[in-house]
Amino acid sequence: MKVLTIVNTDLVSEKDVEMLPDISIAGSKIKCGIIEIPKPTFNECEKENDHFVLVKVLAFSCNYRDKAIILKSALKMQGELNFQAAPFAFFGSDFVATVVAKGSLVENFEIGQRVIPNCAYPESPFPGVAAGVVTNEASKGWLRIHKSKLTAIPDNMDDAIAASFSIGGQTSTSMVRKVNIKKGERVLVLSGRSNTSMFIINNLLEKNVDTTVLTTSTWSKEEISLISPAKLVKVEKSFLKWKEHEDLGTFDVVFDPFFDLHLEKAVNSLKTYGRYITCGYKNQHNKFMEDTDKFNTNNLKSIILKVMINNMSIIGNCIGTSEDLEKALANYNPSSFIVPVDGCYSVEEGDRFVAQTYNNRRRLGKAVLVYS
Ligand SMILES: NC(=O)c1ccc[n+]([C@@H]2O[C@H](COP(=O)([O-])OP(=O)(O)OC[C@H]3O[C@@H](n4cnc5c(N)ncnc54)[C@H](OP(=O)(O)O)[C@@H]3O)[C@@H](O)[C@H]2O)c1
Structure with missing residues (x-):
């Protein structure tokens, strides 16, 4: 072939x-x-x-x-x-x-x-x-x-x-399982346009979770309607704090596919007992470094201080179990898959x-x- x-x-x-x-x-x-x-x-x-x-x-x-x-x-x-x-x-x-x-x-x-x-x-x-x-x-x-x-x-x-399907389905199902979202909790998904985040959003919408999605790219009306009723918010790559978007509020859970872009800002937007979960980072090769990386300070001391004082959890996730993939496949519905x-x-x-x-x-x- x-x-x-x-x-x-x-x-x-x-x-x-x-x-x-x-x-x-x-x-x-x-x-x-x-x-x-x-x-x-x-x-x-x-x-x-x-x-x-x-x-x-x-x-x-x-x-x-x-x-x-x-x-x-x-x-x-x-x-x-x-x-x-x-x-x-x-x-x-x-x-x-x-x-x-x-x-x-x-x-x-x-x-x-x-x-x-x-x-x-x-x-x-x-x-x-x-x-x-x-x-x-x-x-x-x-x-x-x-x-x-x-x-x-x-x-x-x-x-x-x-x-x-496999990596997105298996990883997103594992991540959603691990954060154990309770009724009425608010959830934030970062880098919404990434394939991984789209799979996570698909999972959250199936469960009727109150979901907000951040993105640095421009979405068409049709694309926005795919993730409805999740709320989409556009931010600049250079944004320093999500506080610049005061109306965002705070969240019980944050899903983040790129911890080097977001960790500190994400932790600062969590409620007490909040859970932050990540599965990856942007600069997987030194040639991926960009000028805008300077806006992602990720100060370890202030992150851990915030996490400790507020009883938060930082969770790592790499892929998932065979059951996670089976569940993703069992839940696959061509008419509602986003x-x-x-x-x-x-x-x-x-x-x-x-x-x-x-x-x-x-x-x-x-x-x-x-x-x-
Ligand atoms: N450990 C695991 O098991 C596992 C499994 C799956 C994925 N991952 C990780 O998850 C991450 C996403 O993977 P993917 O394949 O889903 O990615 P992808 O589809 O290629 O992600 C593209 C999106 O990521 C954001 N992005 C990419 N480069 C950026 C930059 N320089 N600055 C700001 N935003 C940027 C943008 O989102 P917006 O346009 O919305 O801002 C972009 O649309 C990676 O870190 C990957 O390694 C890990």
């Missing part, structure tokens, strides 16, 4: 690969192209394949975490030791795939069934199998995966949604897919690369 890859042009001649226009991530050039990957051999009788399946990726998408992974792969190919880098690098951590072969002890899947990753973390889903993200190389097209790292999806979930697919791209449009994922602040939901 034809797949999207980052190309080490010092090792591979650009004439031997169908090159795509360069992409820029955080000021660095990423050289992408299309290569043919044949179906790998997978002996179903081989003991080492007993618990494994071979899947063919139908569609995949990238998460914020993949931005640093892509950049690191590209920079390694451009550095002085680029001859030590691989000729090709693959990327992408969410996908939907079809099972094309399976080992003799795989009973939970049938050939032809559609599956998505189960990124259960921190508990391992099977003795001896690593917990966490299933692959960082979804773009490779053919993947050999342990049966415990996949889950089947309902027929009413289309490929584009399925290719955007997280849109921003757009679908063919492999020939791979450069536009990556650029839309990381360089367009108008994106809402995932850009999805569709292989078939």
Whole structure:
């Protein structure tokens, strides 16, 4: 099959690969192209394949975490030791795939069934199998995966949604579970336009939670109506205090996908006994630093003082359990699910897919690369 890859042009001649226009991530050039990957051999009788399946990726998408992974792969190919880098690098951590072969002890899947990753973390889903993200190389097209790292999806979930679902669904369900929201509590969701926050908002609206959403981007009327009745408030990247928005009030719970952007301001907007929960940060690579970072002071002493005096909790969250993913899938209802697919791209449009994922602040939901 034809797949999207980052190309080490010092090792591979650009004439031997169908090159795509360069992409820029955080000021660095990423050289992408299309290569043919044949179906790998997978002996179903081989003991080492007993618990494994071979899947063919139908569609995949990238998460914020993949931005640093892509950049690191590209920079390694451009550095002085680029001859030590691989000729090709693959990327992408969410996908939907079809099972094309399976080992003799795989009973939970049938050939032809559609599956998505189960990124259960921190508990391992099977003795001896690593917990966490299933692959960082979804773009490779053919993947050999342990049966415990996949889950089947309902027929009413289309490929584009399925290719955007696992990490957002599993993480948001875990986060909402952990903060134990009680009736009548007020909740704030930060960086509302992020895919993770859209999944969190989807969860909160299902539970009729009083939700306020902060964003630094401009939303269209249609986009605002997606998250109704949640209240959307636009803030500047350079804002120092949410107090500048006096009418916001204080909150029982704050959900934050980027603690380096918001922690101190978030804690200052919590009520006594408030819970702050985060799953990530912005500067996952030093090239992501921006001038506006100076507005995010995050003074440890004042944060912990505030938390201690007011009996607050700061909660960390990384992904979620297998049950969280099952619950997210069971609750999936195409007519009420609010997280849109921003757009679908063919492999020939791979450069536009990556650029839309990381360089367009108008994106809402995932850009999805569709292989078939
Ligand atoms: N640990 C885990 O298990 C886990 C799982 C999922 C996600 N995460 C983390 O959650 C975060 C979000 O991931 P995602 O894939 O959902 O992100 P995403 O969709 O790429 O987020 C895009 C949004 O983030 C905000 N944003 C991005 N860059 C910004 C900047 N420089 N300044 C201000 N706001 C910025 C903007 O929100 P507004 O336009 O609304 O301001 C933007 O629309 C990341 O830190 C990721 O690593 C962690």
